[in-house]
Amino acid sequence: MIYSVTLNPSIDYIVRLPEVVVGEVNRMTSDDKYAGGKGINVSRVLSRLNYDSTALGFIGGFTGDFITKKLIEEGISTDFVAVDQDTRINVKIKADQETEINGQGPEITEGQLNDFLNILEKLTADDTVVFAGSAPASLGNIVYKKLISTVRATGAQVVCDFEGQTLLDSLEYNPLLVKPNNHELGAIFDVKFKTTEEIIPYAQKVLEMGAQNVIISMAGDGALLVNNEGSYFAKPIKGQVKNSVGAGDSMVAGFTGKFEETKNAVEAFALGVACGTATAFSDDLASAEFIKETLDKVEITKL
Numbered sequence: 001m002i003y004s005v006t007l008n009p010s011i012d013y014i015v016r017l018p019e020v021v022v023g024e025v026n027r028m029t030s031d032d033k034y035a036g037g038k039g040i041n042v043s044r045v046l047s048r049l050n051y052d053s054t055a056l057g058f059i060g061g062f063t064g065d066f067i068t069k070k071l072i073e074e075g076i077s078t079d080f081v082a083v084d085q086d087t088r089i090n091v092k093i094k095a096d097q098e099t100e101i102n103g104q105g106p107e108i109t110e111g112q113l114n115d116f117l118n119i120l121e122k123l124t125a126d127d128t129v130v131f132a133g134s135a136p137a138s139l140g141n142i143v144y145k146k147l148i149s150t151v152r153a154t155g156a157q158v159v160c161d162f163e164g165q166t167l168l169d170s171l172e173y174n175p176l177l178v179k180p181n182n183h184e185l186g187a188i189f190d191v192k193f194k195t196t197e198e199i200i201p202y203a204q205k206v207l208e209m210g211a212q213n214v215i216i217s218m219a220g221d222g223a224l225l226v227n228n229e230g231s232y233f234a235k236p237i238k239g240q241v242k243n244s245v246g247a248g249d250s251m252v253a254g255f256t257g258k259f260e261e262t263k264n265a266v267e268a269f270a271l272g273v274a275c276g277t278a279t280a281f282s283d284d285l286a287s288a289e290f291i292k293e294t295l296d297k298v299e300i301t302k303l
C-alpha cells in the first residue's frame, strides 16, 4: 500500500484576476477551492491512476472537514490525526503573475505527534510512504528525521519530496526517490545551472549520498532521472500552461504508483513526466484521460 504524508495540509484557494493592484480593492473574476498539500495532491493523482493510497497527516477544524470530505468524495482513504486548530488555507493568486501565500499551519501537541508515530510504526516492508511538503511551523521540518527513521525501521520504502536541508537529511535513509527541481538542486550546492548537462554530476552526488533514484524536474525544460543504471532525459512536451501548482506532486505520484507496480524506474519516470506535464496543462490536478493522452507523447533518451 502507498501512504502519503501531509503534515500540513491546506485548502488551496485559487483566485483569478487580470492583475493585482497593491493597496486597492481587487475583484476576482473566478475562484476555486481544492483539497491541497503536497502529499494530498499525490494521493489525488494516484487515485486518478487507479492506485490505492491512504492519506496521513494532521487535520483540524472546518477547513480540515472540507479536505476530508473532498478526499472521501474522490474515494481516497484517510487516517488523519485530529488537531485542535484549523488546517491552513493557502492562497494562490493567478493574475499576470502567479503568487502563492502559504499558511504556517496549526499547533501540533506532543500527544498528537505520538499518535501519528503509532500509525507509522504499524507499516510493513510491503508499504511505500511518500513524504512531501513542509511541516507546520510548530513542529519544524526537523521532525521528518524521526518520522522517516520510524518508517524505515518497519522495512517500508520512503519517497521524499523536500528541498534544502530537509532533502539532505533524508538521504541517509536511502529514499526510493527524491525529486528536487533544478533550482532547488542548484540552491543545495550553491550553483546556477545553464544547461541540462551541468545538472547531471550534481544529481549523481545526491545518488551517492543515499538516494536510489533522483529526478530533477525542470518545468518547461523537461526532466532528468539519474540512478545506478544511468541518466535519462525526458524531452519537454509543448502545451498551454494553466497551472504550475501540483505539477511536481503529480510527477511524484506517477513515479511512485508505477514503480510500486512494475519496479521499473524508467517506466515509472515516464508516467511521472506524463502526470506532471498534464497537470501543468490543467486547471486542477490532471485527469486520468489527459495523463494517458500525454503519456503517448513522452520521449525518454538514455544519456
Ligand SMILES: Nc1ncnc2c1ncn2[C@@H]1O[C@H](COP(=O)(O)OP(=O)(O)OP(=O)(O)O)[C@@H](O)[C@H]1O
Binding pocket: 180, 181, 216, 217, 218, 219, 220, 221, 222, 223, 236, 237, 238, 239, 241, 244, 245, 246, 247, 248, 249, 251, 273, 275, 276, 277, 280
Ligand atoms: N510548463 C511546462 N511545460 C511542460 N512540462 C511541464 C511544465 N511545467 C511542468 N512540467 C512537467 O512537470 C514536471 C514537474 O514540474 P516542475 O519542475 O514545475 O515541478 P515542481 O517545481 O516540483 O512543481 P510544483 O512545486 O509547482 O508542483 C516537469 O519536470 C515537467 O515534466
Ligand SMILES: O=P(O)(O)OC[C@@]1(O)O[C@H](CO)[C@@H](O)[C@@H]1O
Binding pocket: 008, 010, 012, 035, 036, 037, 038, 041, 090, 100, 102, 132, 133, 134, 135, 245, 246, 247, 248, 249
Ligand atoms: O507549504 P508547503 O507544504 O511547502 O506547500 C504546500 C503547497 O503549496 O504545495 C502544494 C503544491 O505543490 C499545494 O497544494 C500547497 O498549497
